[in-house]
Amino acid sequence: DIQMTQSPSSLSASVGDRVTITCRASQGIKNYLAWFQQKPGTAPKSLIYGGSSLQSGVPSKFSGSQSGTDFTLTISSLQPEDFGTYYCQQYASFPLTFGGGTKVEIK
């Protein structure tokens, strides 16, 4: 199985900060990686697919990038509505696997 290691597990940042979350795959997954945002008590929201392509309606402050098996989600200017937990998921091979999540808090 492909393991997805997310870091950090949590972070606290101020409004306007640039925030980066990393997801490392245990083996090559090409660009078959998606990112999701989840707020407490609600369903996940899809943000990015293909490592860097924004889902329809997702604001451009979110971006994704890749370097080998390392993937990064960046929020260019953190806003109060961006709190929540962020997850990556690889869809290169079954079983599909998620990272452990990164909880983002607003200072």
Add this chain to the structure above:
Amino acid sequence: EVQLVESGGGLVQPGGSLRLSCAASGFTFSSYWMTWVRQAPGKGLEWVANINRDGSAKYYLDSVKGRFTISRDNAKNSVFLEMNSLRAEDTAVYYCASLGGSGSYPTDPWGQGTLVTVSS
């Protein structure tokens, strides 16, 4: 408006069974792969199963293989998850979602989730 609505969750004893349903509307259901993803209380997301457009291909998490069955009824725009021999570790909120990219990644919106609690 695209919408997915799950139902069928509840409290069940270990070893029992439940059938979850996910009713889709607002899109051409038969053109999309579908997925079930679960989340145990206070834990992260875990993929459970995928089904292709006509139901001829199904994929499962190893720990549910042989116990859970994913199926779909394109005439009723619904996908199902039949869960047998339930264990305490199956306790979770179960979400359904459609898959973009020819069956690759979940797309919005996901369903609201349905809670399954396995306990005596």
